[in-house]
Amino acid sequence: MTLFFLVRHAAHDNVGSFLAGRSAGIALGEAGIAQATRLGERLRRERIEAIHASPRERTQETAAAIAAACGLTEVDIAEALDEIDFGEWSGKTFAELDADPLWHRWNSERALARTPAGETMSDVGRRILAFMEALAARRADANLVLVSHADVIKAAVCRVLDLSFDAWPRFDVSPASITTLLARDGDARLVTLNEIVP
Template sequence: MTTTFLLVRHAAHDRIGQFLAGRTADVPLGEAGRKQAERLAARLACEGIASIYTSPRKRTRETAGAVAAASGLAEVTTTEALDEVDFGAWSGKTFEALHTDPLWRQWNSERSRVRAPSGETMFDVQRRVTQLVAALEKKNGGTKIALVSHADVIKSLVCHVLGLSLDAWPRFEIAPASVSAVVASDGDLKLLMLNREAPNLDETAHLLTARR
């Protein structure tokens, strides 16, 4: 019996790429992001999602709400396990300002070794998201679960599944409103799909099987 986890990055906010939103609670989706979320929700409506879990941030809750509405689900569960990285003193700063900080540059080259100032390490992030996946597989095995989160959180889980160092984070992209998928069976995890615009997962699984 396998459990499928759809790893959904939130849709775009208006200042994406300009500043580190981090755990700034009131950053909503922009107009383009709301349209992204609607398209994402429409594509996922036929996937048979049984439950949705989301980060507490507003941009993730709005994305999760769109998916839930399209999928006919009345409830979305908020969990801190999917929260954005705690960037501590870096949260809310512009990337222009951050690039002058030597610790920020070190963070981006050695995430396996550096802690955000007054914040988390990427191992902290990876531990909480992998523990959530393990708990949800045990609780809701055999279902399809959407986890709506943030790029670095999703990347930490993908690195775990693939046996990669956390320093491998720049080697793949997790775009706004993208979907990646991991399947779990008795605790074993396998990456099914990475950074896609919500294709039909049954079709994806069929293609992967055909290529073996």
């Protein structure tokens, strides 16, 4: 069996005020650096064998802190863990997005809607689960950390629990949280959801 620790990146200074998406140059703030350090201390107890992270700066910084605590020297950059491609929405404030009817459709009909770049939650769920299945086939009995983004982790959880993607607002994936999935014999189950490290 392969144990996956799906970690949402720690907080940047303006989390909650704008849609970061795939915008460049968004790094962890002071609070986020402290969160990432605590994540490392928590995950050091799990005998982590490898860390994979989205290419975004905030995930790379979070992964580096975990790697340092776990005695690992490398973090694998994985495109499959990247943030949803929000296209022209990336970098906009939520007040700006609130005026866009397509934004409202995205948030009310996630099972059907597409971002301006054309990505759906189904696309996101498919890419992260395919990545996890490939890792599980190669790394049986490993404990692996995947550092990603809230909606990517939510897409994985919805797929594993066989929930509609419209269920996304019914559970939280907080900054610097850990959601644990266990993969065995081509199947996966949810072990923990949104563990907050004090």
